[in-house]
Amino acid sequence: MLGKGRLKEIADSVLRAAKGDQTEVVIQADADQLTRFAENTIHQNVAETNVSIRVRSVLGKKIGVAMGNDLSEEGLAKVVRNAESIAGFQQENPDFRSLPGPEPADTVDIFSESTAMCTPARRAEGVEAILRRSRENGLKAAGAFSTSTAESAVFNSLGVAAYQRGTSANLMTVVMSEDSSGYAAQAAKDVNELDPQEVGRIAVDKALRSRDPQPFDPGAYTVFLEEEAVATMVFFLGYLGLGALPMQEKRSFLTGRMGEKVTGENITIWDDGLDPEGFSLPFDFEGVPRQKVMLIENGIGKNVVYDSFTAGREEGKASTGHSLPAPNMLGPIPIHLHMAPGSASREEMIASIERGIWVTRFHYTNPVHPVKTILTGMTRDGTFLIENGEVTRPLKNFRFTQSILEAFANARMLSAETKLTKSGFGNIATFAPAAVIDGFRFTGVTEF
Amino acid sequence: MREYTDRALNTVESQGASYADIRIVRRENQNINVKNGIVQTLSLTDDFGFGIRVIADGAWGFASSNRLTPEEIDRVAAQAVTIAKASALANTEPVDIGPPEVHVDTYKTPVEIDPFEVSLEEKIDTLLAADKEARAVQGVAIAQGSMGFLRETKTFASSEGSFIEQTLIESGLGLVARAVAEGEVQQRSYPNSFGRHQGTAGYEFVKRWDLPGHGRQMGEEAVALLSAPQCPSKQTTLILDGPQLALQVHESCGHPIELDRVYGTEAAFAGTSFLTTEKYGNFRYGSDAVNIVADAVTPGGLGTYGYDDEGVPGQTTDIVKHGQFVGYLTSRETASQLRKTHPNAPERSNGTMRADGWNRVPIIRMNNVSLMPGEWSFDDLIADTDDGIYMVTNKSWSIDDKRLNFQFGTELAYEVKNGKLGRMLKNATYTGITPQFWGGCDAVCSADHWNVWGTPNCGKGQPGQVAHTGHGTAPARFRNVRVGVMS
Numbered sequence: 001m002l003g004k005g006r007l008k009e010i011a012d013s014v015l016r017a018a019k020g021d022q023t024e025v026v027i028q029a030d031a032d033q034l035t036r037f038a039e040n041t042i043h044q045n046v047a048e049t050n051v052s053i054r055v056r057s058v059l060g061k062k063i064g065v066a067m068g069n070d071l072s073e074e075g076l077a078k079v080v081r082n083a084e085s086i087a088g089f090q091q092e093n094p095d096f097r098s099l100p101g102p103e104p105a106d107t108v109d110i111f112s113e114s115t116a117m118c119t120p121a122r123r124a125e126g127v128e129a130i131l132r133r134s135r136e137n138g139l140k141a142a143g144a145f146s147t148s149t150a151e152s153a154v155f156n157s158l159g160v161a162a163y164q165r166g167t168s169a170n171l172m173t174v175v176m177s178e179d180s181s182g183y184a185a186q187a188a189k190d191v192n193e194l195d196p197q198e199v200g201r202i203a204v205d206k207a208l209r210s211r212d213p214q215p216f217d218p219g220a221y222t223v224f225l226e227e228e229a230v231a232t233m234v235f236f237l238g239y240l241g242l243g244a245l246p247m248q249e250k251r252s253f254l255t256g257r258m259g260e261k262v263t264g265e266n267i268t269i270w271d272d273g274l275d276p277e278g279f280s281l282p283f284d285f286e287g288v289p290r291q292k293v294m295l296i297e298n299g300i301g302k303n304v305v306y307d308s309f310t311a312g313r314e315e316g317k318a319s320t321g322h323s324l325p326a327p328n329m330l331g332p333i334p335i336h337l338h339m340a341p342g343s344a345s346r347e348e349m350i351a352s353i354e355r356g357i358w359v360t361r362f363h364y365t366n367p368v369h370p371v372k373t374i375l376t377g378m379t380r381d382g383t384f385l386i387e388n389g390e391v392t393r394p395l396k397n398f399r400f401t402q403s404i405l406e407a408f409a410n411a412r413m414l415s416a417e418t419k420l421t422k423s424g425f426g427n428i429a430t431f432a433p434a435a436v437i438d439g440f441r442f443t444g445v446t447e448f
Numbered sequence: 449m450r451e452y453t454d455r456a457l458n459t460v461e462s463q464g465a466s467y468a469d470i471r472i473v474r475r476e477n478q479n480i481n482v483k484n485g486i487v488q489t490l491s492l493t494d495d496f497g498f499g500i501r502v503i504a505d506g507a508w509g510f511a512s513s514n515r516l517t518p519e520e521i522d523r524v525a526a527q528a529v530t531i532a533k534a535s536a537l538a539n540t541e542p543v544d545i546g547p548p549e550v551h552v553d554t555y556k557t558p559v560e561i562d563p564f565e566v567s568l569e570e571k572i573d574t575l576l577a578a579d580k581e582a583r584a585v586q587g588v589a590i591a592q593g594s595m596g597f598l599r600e601t602k603t604f605a606s607s608e609g610s611f612i613e614q615t616l617i618e619s620g621l622g623l624v625a626r627a628v629a630e631g632e633v634q635q636r637s638y639p640n641s642f643g644r645h646q647g648t649a650g651y652e653f654v655k656r657w658d659l660p661g662h663g664r665q666m667g668e669e670a671v672a673l674l675s676a677p678q679c680p681s682k683q684t685t686l687i688l689d690g691p692q693l694a695l696q697v698h699e700s701c702g703h704p705i706e707l708d709r710v711y712g713t714e715a716a717f718a719g720t721s722f723l724t725t726e727k728y729g730n731f732r733y734g735s736d737a738v739n740i741v742a743d744a745v746t747p748g749g750l751g752t753y754g755y756d757d758e759g760v761p762g763q764t765t766d767i768v769k770h771g772q773f774v775g776y777l778t779s780r781e782t783a784s785q786l787r788k789t790h791p792n793a794p795e796r797s798n799g800t801m802r803a804d805g806w807n808r809v810p811i812i813r814m815n816n817v818s819l820m821p822g823e824w825s826f827d828d829l830i831a832d833t834d835d836g837i838y839m840v841t842n843k844s845w846s847i848d849d850k851r852l853n854f855q856f857g858t859e860l861a862y863e864v865k866n867g868k869l870g871r872m873l874k875n876a877t878y879t880g881i882t883p884q885f886w887g888g889c890d891a892v893c894s895a896d897h898w899n900v901w902g903t904p905n906c907g908k909g910q911p912g913q914v915a916h917t918g919h920g921t922a923p924a925r926f927r928n929v930r931v932g933v934m935s
């Protein structure tokens with residue numbers, strides 16, 4: 001931990017050295033540890049300490065960005081020189097207005113001393129709890145137990161001075177037999193909230209229940225999607241069309257449909273970077289306070305998120321605090337997504353399905369047709385047949401090719417509880433319920 | 449650097465490590481993105497640090513830092529040993545990395561024109577010219593061009609006595625033109641899609657691929673796609689162009705031959721492999737026409753280097769010979785493990801362990817995994833095809849976690865009728881099961897059509913790592929493929 005004072009000293013050094021009209025410095029100080037296991041043994045155990053500096057220099061309407069991780073005065077001055085030098089080579093960007101000015105921002109406490117001080121021995125103990133249960137059942141466990149401390153800060157020459165420190169702890173496992181696998185994961189700010197015994201119990205149980213899977217014809221079926229599978233679809237909805245840039249370029253699924261019904265009435269999705277239950281970051285990578293933005297409300301397309309650049313293109317728009325680190329070509333994206341829960345219990349949801357398929361999670365999901373929100377991917381780590389309201393047998397994994405909007409138009413039940421699912425990228429995390437969806441399209445089947 | 453590497457290796461040895469290596473790595477990146485006539489992003493990155501990998505108490509530990517000072521080396525070295533000893537708490541067997549690898553050498557990517565010596569003005573002018581050509585076509589809504597250059601200098605030293613210094617230089621470029629209609633976006637990319645085409649080469653690589661000379665064609669094809677008919681859904685003959693075939697090789701051959709995946713160490717994240725060890729030397733992967741080689745020595749390939757990040761020399765390995773599966777990508781540890789069940793397997797690693805910078809541990813990564821050329825000319829291949837579809841440039845991809853069931857989409861497709869290319873088709877996709885698909889390969893075009901395509905965005909590992917890989921391909925034909933699953 002460097003602390004706000006040290007990060008401000010670094011920023012002051014950068015801003016003192018800067019000669020541009022406007023200058024922004026983004027500092028990311030990380031300490032990450034990860035214990036990885038497979039075949040019931042720890043095979044990789046790593047730790048990293050890094051501080052990266054990102055300087056955006058503005059000369060009139062010319063912008064240059066440089067990055068480095070040398071914190072010496074000379075190193076910082078070099079990053080500034082590089083940013084200003086390449087800004088000098090730039091053309092003027094007519095869409096650029098200004099770096100943001102300072103605004104009061106909320107603070108969110110997402111720091112856990114226990115996580116920051118977590119030792120490799122402590123992570124090994126957690127891993128061993130999973131491995132023991134796996135060995136006892138004649139199975140093989142793989143997975144990762146990671147703990148991270150992150151300090152994020154944005155300073156600029158207009159007076160922005162934003163700082164946040166936070167921690168995260170993640171434990172995930174896939175437990176396998178010769179012909180089956182089971183998955184479980186937990187994520188929290190405080191490592192003490194993780195329950196390795198429970199993670200191991202769920203994954204082992206699912207691996208045992210999914211043995212001897214049978215092939216099943218692809219087709220359109222009612223599905224029970226666990227929370228992680230729903231979170232994958234919510235994440236892609238945000239990535240594909242809930243930012244201002246695809247709207248401005250007329251390639252969002254909301255293009256021409258803002259204010260119209262795009263999903264079922266039971267679907268409400270918003271972004272909230274201030275929710276202390278998530279991996280909150282109360283400001284974006286320009287230092288603008290994050291706003292809670294309602295994106296889809298009761299099935300109606302409501303809003304997209306903005307950074308200062310895309311907001312500057314539209315009369316009367318202001319940044320909603322959703323910029324990504326400069327430079328980026330993606331535009332602003334919602335990364336703290338929430339999907340509203342319903343009111344059903346898991347038992348009620350399963351009982352409601354006459355004939356359908358239980359999906360634990362998806363694998364290697366990618367867009368096929370972004371405007372129609374069509375994704376393809378595989379099921380993984382626990383796929384079961386449901387008949388007359390009961391889980392009857394494990395199935396071999398399917399390929400799906402399915403529009404998210406169509407799926408969310410056919411989501412007839414949502415669970416009363418939502419679960420936080422962390423993606424593999426930074427602290428992007430999504431709260432989503434489990435869902436029962438009719439007519440979900442499976443277009444292929446694999447051999448296991 | 450010797451003073452730092454010696455200090456690290458001496459420190460970990462004194463704390464009980466039985467093996468150690470240190471990598472000191474600097475990466476300099478220059479990236480330029482142009483969109484609709486404006487330079488959207490222009491950035492320079494300078495990233496530096498070191499990582500120490502140790503075996504202590506028979507288990508692995510790794511720690512890294514961005515501050516190369518004597519005190520920090522002492523701290524990180526001690527941390528690596530502490531982590532290894534914690535790993536040993538849950539280990540069942542000690543790590544075995546096989547016979548020692550001792551090399552003292554230097555390697556540098558041969559380049560004609562140092563890309564970091566070429567002015568930004570020249571690069572920007574080239575991108576703007578390509579962008580202008582693409583947008584000269586009526587109906588093109590978005591044109592986007594990019595260039596990227598990398599210089600990586602790294603020093604590797606091990607407790608076995610290796611000391612290797614390498615400088616790798618990469619150059620890459622790409623252009624995409626997008627046309628937008630209601631509910632439809634179509635795009636065409638050149639020379640390749642997603643993350644551009646890249647090689648270990650200097651600025652001569654950029655000149656060779658001539659972005660401005662292809663801007664107009666990309667624009668015209670993107671606009672034409674908007675009104676093209678949908679690719680039909682049927683079982684048919686499929687011909688793939690080089691870039692799409694490169695991704696097919698990457699996903700359905702390159703990943704499943706990674707021996708760490710086979711042994712399950714990626715099981716929880718990227719997945720495992722259907723090419724389990726009982727199939728080694730004993731499994732028909734494809735037809736007789738299928739010959740696949742992994743190498744780190746093809747000039748200009750994005751997977752070309754002198755030594756991997758375990759200090760093992762880059763080399764060439766047969767993977768599939770006349771359809772028969774014969775080789776894996778290995779590390780020192782997995783090569784040693786394979787020998788225990790297959791005594792005829794090579795004693796040493798074939799040198800494919802690479803790390804995504806100083807702060808990541810090396811894992812098995814593809815180098816240049818290539819489908820070797822056949823004897824067909826492209827024109828003869830089309831002329832020899834009565835009915836089928838020719839698909840060009842990847843647009844979407846997905847494959848299961850054992851690398852069997854895949855589905856790809858391409859930007860562009862054409863009907864093939866009676867030996868001639870016919871109508872343009874949009875939203876083309878195809879799907880299959882890996883050994884069946886490669887078993888249906890009955891023709892591969894010749895060396896005249898062969899190129900090593902760069903894939904600079906291969907994800908694997910936890911924490912996540914991105915590798916740069918190469919794939920040599922020429923267009924090839926596949927029988928009885930399911931196309932057009934999307935309605």
